[in-house]
Amino acid sequence: MKRTRAQRLLELPSYPFARWSRQVEDVARRGVDVIRLDIGSPDLAPPEEVIQALAKSAGDPSHHGYGGYRGLPALREAMADYYRTRFGVGLDAEREVVPLIGSKEGIVNLALACLDPGDVVLVPDPGYAPYAIGAALVGAEVHRFPLVPEHGYLPELNAIPRQAAERAALLWLNYPNNPTGATAELEFFSQAVEYARRYNLLLCHDAPYCDVTYNGYVAPSLLQVAGSAEVAIEFNSLSKTYNMAGWRIGMAVGNADVLASLAQVKSNMDSGMFQAVQDAAVEALHMDRDWIAARNQAYQERLEVVLQGLQAAGIKARRPRAGLYVWAQIPGHVATLNHPEWNSERFALQLLEQTGVAVAPGSFFGLAGEGYMRFSITAPACEIQEAMERIVSFTELGRFSSG
Numbered sequence: 070m071k072r073t074r075a076q077r078l079l080e081l082p083s084y085p086f087a088r089w090s091r092q093v094e095d096v097a098r099r100g101v102d103v104i105r106l107d108i109g110s111p112d113l114a115p116p117e118e119v120i121q122a123l124a125k126s127a128g129d130p131s132h133h134g135y136g137g138y139r140g141l142p143a144l145r146e147a148m149a150d151y152y153r154t155r156f157g158v159g160l161d162a163e164r165e166v167v168p169l170i171g172s173k174e175g176i177v178n179l180a181l182a183c184l185d186p187g188d189v190v191l192v193p194d195p196g197y198a199p200y201a202i203g204a205a206l207v208g209a210e211v212h213r214f215p216l217v218p219e220h221g222y223l224p225e226l227n228a229i230p231r232q233a234a235e236r237a238a239l240l241w242l243n244y245p246n247n248p249t250g251a252t253a254e255l256e257f258f259s260q261a262v263e264y265a266r267r268y269n270l271l272l273c274h275d276a277p278y279c280d281v282t283y284n285g286y287v288a289p290s291l292l293q294v295a296g297s298a299e300v301a302i303e304f305n306s307l308s309k310t311y312n313m314a315g316w317r318i319g320m321a322v323g324n325a326d327v328l329a330s331l332a333q334v335k336s337n338m339d340s341g342m343f344q345a346v347q348d349a350a351v352e353a354l355h356m357d358r359d360w361i362a363a364r365n366q367a368y369q370e371r372l373e374v375v376l377q378g379l380q381a382a383g384i385k386a387r388r389p390r391a392g393l394y395v396w397a398q399i400p401g402h403v404a405t406l407n408h409p410e411w412n413s414e415r416f417a418l419q420l421l422e423q424t425g426v427a428v429a430p431g432s433f434f435g436l437a438g439e440g441y442m443r444f445s446i447t448a449p450a451c452e453i454q455e456a457m458e459r460i461v462s463f464t465e466l467g468r469f470s471s472g
């Protein structure tokens with residue numbers, strides 16, 4: 070064989086979670102009782118009505134053909150209805166909504182749709198890896214801007230070097246944020262829209278956690294900013310809102326020209342979604358919001374277990390208003406600044422090997438994530454409780470070594 074791997078794959082940023090997952094599995098194989106708080110895959114079931122809608126649709130013999138390039142009109146309408154009722158945002162279901170096979174698919178395909186080699190993409194650090202991976206796949210250049218606690222993990226857009234901003238074709242934002250748990254208000258989104266206009270770039274907001282919120286917090290959509298659809302699109306997903314991560318269903322909404330390009334890529338790449346999944350998604354999007362509120366209450370209880378455990382362990386963490394994660398400083402946080410050999414991955418590995426608790430090292434989300442770790446609340450409260458007890462004794466006994 071002349072080739073088994075294209076050059077572009079060699080140039081992709083490494084995906085540390087793949088390596089990490091192998092390490093976690095190795096530890097489990099050695100017989101350690103592993104508790105996984107490192108990944109954010111919802112463990113709770115989707116709504117019962119949605120499962121029934123899936124089964125009913127799958128029982129129809131005419132529903133097994135290709136699902137259609139643009140998705141069922143009823144699905145696009147349901148997505149537009151969701152934006153209208155949830156955010157007060159009106160969308161043209163024909164031109165301003167593209168159903169996706171999970172939002173990750175759309176995030177990466179957007180790079181094929183809108184970027185050329187040499188274009189610059191502005192990406193948050195720490196951040197969700199596919200923003201940079203899409204750019205790398207098409208030979209675009211990534212400029213990372215830092216999210217720091219002093220600014221509530223909101224970027225200082227005016228601190229992005231002017232030269233990078235002028236060359237940039239696209240800016241990524243993500244609130245409620247993975248991994249920091251930070252949230253943004255409409256005022257910030259207005260500034261971001263203003264910035265996108267000033268530099269003539271496409272603003273992409275990724276909002277899969279907008280309906281996983283606590284203590285009455287209501288996350289806004291960037292599209293609530295008047296005129297934002299002239300420069301912006303938003304990605305959304307049923308993965309976290311309805312515990313449907315494995316079903317692979319999301320959406321891109323907003324600027325019609327950008328979405329036409331994305332739809333063009335997709336029509337050459339995939340052949341739509343299974344109709345039963347689309348019918349079930351319509352059911353989910355039309356449900357009243359009590360189910361979401363009850364599910365968020367269950368997450369909130371888990372969140373309290375993590376936060377109390379971290380406090381007992383003397384580990385500094387932010388209380389998130391939304392999302393599935395707690396972003397916490399690793400013990401010896403300051404040492405990470407002075408001793409490069411002490412880092413979040415090393416801490417996470419020691420924690421894993423000595424206690425069986427798996428957390429995500431902050432460095433996996435970018436250089437600015439160094440010194441932190443991310444706890445996910447997608448495990449039952451009793452498992453989280455057990456994990457936190459192990460962490461408390463691990464830190465009490467000083468069983469980790471910071472060099």
Ligand SMILES: Cc1ncc(COP(=O)(O)O)c(C=O)c1O
Pocket residue numbers: 109170171172173174197243247275277305306307308314318319
């Ligand atoms: C910030 C962010 N965006 C997008 C996704 C992808 O979600 P989906 O399941 O819709 O592909 C995730 C998944 O964890 C995420 O954390």
